Amino acid sequence: MSCNPKWPEIMDQLLPGQTAADRPDITVRMFHGKLSQLFELIPKAVKCGKIIYRIHVIEFQKRGLPHAHIAIKTQKEPVTVDEIDQVISGCVPHDNAQLKGIIESLYKHSCRPERCHKKQKNADRYKQPRRPLTNNSYIDDAGYVPYKRLTEQDRLVVTYDPELTYAQTDT
Template sequence: MFEKQQDAMAYVRKFGCPDMFITVTTNPNWKEITDHLLEGQHPHDRPDLLVRVFRLKLKQTMHALKNGCQGSVDAWLYNIEFQKRGLPHAHILLWMSRESKIHPCMIDAAVSAEIPDKNQDPESKRPMHERW
């Protein structure tokens, strides 16, 4: 952790403050996990499976980020940690190139939060814990 912190500080000296902070968390109900559980097993019974699926999804996410899904990236850094309940998660820092930086006037176009209409989105009728 100390080395990662030192690396991050070196990046800040060279590129300035990071432009994006992204957290990727394991969902124990991902289909890739639940499909490989034996009868009567729960995700927490297979930490090997949780970690492998998380690692693959993190690699996909990092590949997409580095190849411009959010814009051109000058530098990136991530750290993987385990939550108290045993699930891995990653904290990702991105330093965007000048033309890809997000400005305050762009926030409303990129971020939206609204209560779903149950007629247009029947998925929202189910309780939240069943949607995961």
């Protein structure tokens, strides 16, 4: 989860000319509130049984905005590609206009090849390999799941759970 500096809860408290980075007290307080709401939504949205545990870490980006990395362990883990595809997507949805709008505005990197892929054709400047284009998700030899990504635009999508995404944007 990333802090959105345009959340109304932040914007409404800024003075003219201020940005979220100018008021870390407001920004962090609102981020923690939204993160708490997300933690309440996760058990309701998870399709894989009871949550055994949750781990999270909060980091701050260069421009001063917090984001959280969250991992959960569930009772019934998805083990097949079909089960994984039911809970996680890496594609822009074309059959649901509302979800497509959410994904395009909140779940896409603004990475541009000329900026992020300066030196290596198949990796970004942080040495991360480019997400492969593939018609189907699969589990590789190391147990990692390269998610289905059909187009160049899908390479920029942050993986998401459609149900949790809906629930989170409704709060």
